[in-house]
Amino acid sequence: MTERQARQVLAALAERMEQVGLRLHPGKTKIVYCRDSRRRGSFEHISFTFLGYTFRPRKATYPDGKAFTSFLPAVSAQALKAMGQRLRSWRIHRRGRSDLAELAGWINPIVTGWITYYGRFYRSQLYPLLRHVNTYLALGPEEIQAAALPQTVQSLVDRDPRSRPRPVQALGLGEPVPLERMRRAV
Structure with missing residues (x-):
């Protein structure tokens, strides 16, 4: 045209x-x-x-x-910004070990929804946001082992055969990320 x-x-x-x-x-x-x-x-x-x-x-x-x-x-950049603001508003890194199951119960459906909707096309654009989820989880108290969270998010990332290195390991996917290594990366 x-x-x-x-x-x-x-x-x-x-x-x-x-x-x-x-x-x-x-x-x-x-x-x-x-x-x-x-x-x-x-x-x-x-x-x-x-x-x-x-x-x-x-x-x-x-x-x-x-x-x-x-x-x-x-x-879109606007959608990423809104998701990042929502992620920061949760203050995940301030939560203690006692509410880890509750944390997983309400984070996973939301993050899964983001991956399902926005990850349909050009999923790699979501990876920086998912790395932030990992970082917030890893920055919590020493007792929090993020590997205890369900594997819902990683299974969605695994469906994409072109996936980059796993961006959501802290959500309980594979080996837990050592806390000191995550803190050095930040």
């Missing part, structure tokens, strides 16, 4: 919305150029955010391993 055709479609949409008593928000409605390996032109807007995903040109690979650029979704 050419830019001229895209502008015609936008005008037709605006007209149709007016007919039913609605209008397009001028700050939120834009024409985006879906740049990839085949479409290399330039345009004012080459990305957009929708439902917590940012769609933009990203690196992808063919089955034979050759890299190319594709227009793909991944978790």
Whole structure:
């Protein structure tokens, strides 16, 4: 589709919305150029955010391993920021050993939901957030052995055959992360 055709479609949409008593928000409605390996032109807007995903040109690979650029979704910066703020608000590192089971009971469904929803596309964009979950768990009192938490989150990460090194070991996945090693890494 050419830019001229895209502008015609936008005008037709605006007209149709007016007919039913609605209008397009001028700050939120834009024409985006879906740049990839085949479409290399330039345009004012080459990305957009929708439902917590940012769609933009990203690196992808063919089955034979050759890299190319594709227009793909991944978790948006705004969604990552909101998840990080929520994670910090839990103050996980301040909790004691006595409520470890309770902690696992309410953290795992939330983190699992994040991985399930945002990890559907370009899962590696979630890894820094998951490392923060590990760090908060490892920074708790010495008695907390994060390996006691259920393996729900790691099993979701394991479903992705392209997974990087396990980002959520502190949630009870494989060997526990030694507390002193986590503190040095921070």
